[in-house]
Amino acid sequence: MAGFEHLGDAKQFLVDLHRRFGRFGLKLHEDKTRLIQFGRFAIERRAERGLGKPETFDFLGFTHACAKTSDGRFFLKRITISKRKRAKLKAVKDQLKRRRHAPLPVQGAWLASVVRGHAAYYAVPGNIKAVSSFRTQATRCWYRALRRRSQRTRLTWKRMDKLAERWLPPVRVMHPYPEARFDANHPRQEPSAVVPHAGICAGGGRQRPSLPQPILAAPRRRGHRPWPIGRAPMGPPWGCPADRPWTAPTTTRHPR
Secondary structure, X not given: OOOOOOXXXXXXXXXXXXHXXXXXXXXOOOOOOOOOOOOOOHHHHHHHOOOOOOOOEEEOOEXXXXXXXXXXXXXXXXXXXXXXXXHHHHHXXXXXXXXXXXXXXXXXXXXHXXXXXXXXXXXXXXXXXXXXXXXXXXXXHHHHHHXXXXXXXXXXHHHHHHHHHHHOOOOOOOOOOHHHHHHHHOOOOXXXXXXXXXXXXXXXXXXXXXXXXXXXXXXXXXXXXXXXXXXXXXXXXXXXXXXXXXXXXXXXXXXX
16 A cells, blocks of 8 residues: 555556566556545545545555544544454354353353454444444354253343353453554654753743852962862861961752
8 A cells, every 4th residue: 555645656656566566477456456536635626526435445454434523624434344344253153153062151251352352453443333343243143152052041132231241341442543643653842842941940030050060169379289179178278377267169069
């Protein structure tokens, strides 16, 4: 699947793709290779030309279609492919026939894993109805399999609803919208834009220095020997009279 903004680019890509495959003796499937108008403005542009709804295509187990939300915004709708859904229900039905004489907890745990795995992949925004339908059809297959365990069965739909509520997980959306996932994986703002710079205050108040300040040493006097910076002396400097007051150097560090 490849998307293009201009029709000319799409046609040229298709020609080049046929030519590239032909070099290796390969061909594109005619039924699976086509050009369709799809995207945000496909509905309006096709309506201007008097055409119907935009075409759909199947990809990764979903049927992709152009749709709109309740407020009129473009929405990429993904629905479970009908063929795959029917094939999966048929496989579930065959397995339930083989497991019909197993204990109910064993059957319930197995069918719950099937429904949970189906929802983990297909429970995307806009496809909740198809996932709910799969759960309902799986419950019906289980109901028919349990009723064939005996000719004098007393299983009713009221009891079957309790079994489905007990063992089968509820249906809910388990994936975010594509744009929400993209924004989470690829943030558009720089890391420095999230944390404000040090020393900046919106209130305009006076801020403490954001950079470490140099160590302040005592002023040198004539005839005095300076001490190493960063180490305060234990007593007066060399050559300083004992009766003359003196101050030790102070150190200003970066505020934590």
